[in-house]
Amino acid sequence: MTGGLTPGLTPGKALRSEFPIFEHATYLNSCSQGALSLRVRAAAEEWLDGWDENGAEWEFWVERNEAARTAFAGLIHAAPDEVAVTTSVSQGVSSLVSALDFSGERNRIVISEYEFPTVGQIAHAQALRGAEVVHVTPEADGSIPPERFADAVDERTALVCCTAVSFRTGNRHDISAIAEIGHASGAIVLADSYQAIGALELDVRTLGADVVTGGTVKYLLGSAGLGFMWLRGSLQSLLPTQTGWFADEDIFAMSIADYSPHSSARRFDSGTPPVPSLYPGTAGMEIVAEVGVPSIEAHIRGLADRLLAGLDDLGATVATPRGKDEYGPMICVVSTDPNALVAALAERQIVTSTRDSNLRVSLHLYNVEEDIDRVLDALNANRPLLAS
Numbered sequence: 001m002t003g004g005l006t007p008g009l010t011p012g013k014a015l016r017s018e019f020p021i022f023e024h025a026t027y028l029n030s031c032s033q034g035a036l037s038l039r040v041r042a043a044a045e046e047w048l049d050g051w052d053e054n055g056a057e058w059e060f061w062v063e064r065n066e067a068a069r070t071a072f073a074g075l076i077h078a079a080p081d082e083v084a085v086t087t088s089v090s091q092g093v094s095s096l097v098s099a100l101d102f103s104g105e106r107n108r109i110v111i112s113e114y115e116f117p118t119v120g121q122i123a124h125a126q127a128l129r130g131a132e133v134v135h136v137t138p139e140a141d142g143s144i145p146p147e148r149f150a151d152a153v154d155e156r157t158a159l160v161c162c163t164a165v166s167f168r169t170g171n172r173h174d175i176s177a178i179a180e181i182g183h184a185s186g187a188i189v190l191a192d193s194y195q196a197i198g199a200l201e202l203d204v205r206t207l208g209a210d211v212v213t214g215g216t217v218k219y220l221l222g223s224a225g226l227g228f229m230w231l232r233g234s235l236q237s238l239l240p241t242q243t244g245w246f247a248d249e250d251i252f253a254m255s256i257a258d259y260s261p262h263s264s265a266r267r268f269d270s271g272t273p274p275v276p277s278l279y280p281g282t283a284g285m286e287i288v289a290e291v292g293v294p295s296i297e298a299h300i301r302g303l304a305d306r307l308l309a310g311l312d313d314l315g316a317t318v319a320t321p322r323g324k325d326e327y328g329p330m331i332c333v334v335s336t337d338p339n340a341l342v343a344a345l346a347e348r349q350i351v352t353s354t355r356d357s358n359l360r361v362s363l364h365l366y367n368v369e370e371d372i373d374r375v376l377d378a379l380n381a382n383r384p385l386l387a388s
């Protein structure tokens, strides 16, 4: 396998040569997709090479699926048995809600306004099964304090959804506090951590949530098609009615006579594993694990603070809240015309993205101070596109 990383590597300059995009661009868009590394490219090619040489490598694929499960588990300080390997957050969350009964008194799903569309849409789809969806909305500063959840959660609540980091604003939820509120009413608490995993340390032993999900596209540096769902032990006996043969207690039994889900969180797996995504996904997670999430998080915080200070100097309006634990790898800047701003930055080979009226600038292990200075210079040159 190519790729020049060594364990114990520090984030920043030393990593840049592993990510060819930095030869021609300032990449600040990991919130959409992590940059491609030499190692992840080599892993994707390994999949094709194996196919060419050996045809179906079923046993090896099953091994790869287990390697992905172990890698996800390691990143969140869980045991592999507590983790389902999924093809997307959507698949995991759909199988989770398929195991819940919304026909009785406890039929509410409480979602924050910052949930990703897939979580909101899956929640609303449960209206067909008797669920009622309650939205928790942000304060004027963009934060959603736990008290807003307390207003919405009661003994009718089956599930509370509080994304770890908002894909719209970069706001971080206080998951522990929200989980306490949910648990006091007997609800299950789900934290979609797609915008956090790989960039912020997540420890399921202390996080408070009962279910944590995410995937490899963004800060885990892999491709689309691979995700995970961790479930607290007490939830691993739920019975998902949305299922598949890889969720069976014995996938090679090939029985069509019954439903016998695996005794572990594997019961939330589905069909044939996402083989083409397992190779790049595990390779991307390897890079993150070698550098270490705590050191990535500290690196990102340094860059985010440099960016915020520069934005203040420019008089820009920042949509991301400023409290110590309220922001992570993505900083959002309010723009008068966000698409025009993204295009203006792209002319300078600076890659960013937008949501709502915000420019999204996201930071990861390969970014350096020069990237921040470059984007600040470009924003200065485009001041009319910044909302004051």
Ligand SMILES: Cc1ncc(COP(=O)(O)O)c(C=O)c1O
Binding pocket: 087, 088, 089, 090, 091, 116, 118, 163, 165, 167, 192, 193, 194, 195, 215, 227
């Ligand atoms: C917070 C969050 N959740 C989920 C997703 C994606 O969900 P899925 O894996 O179902 O495509 C994304 C990004 O695309 C996201 O930002």
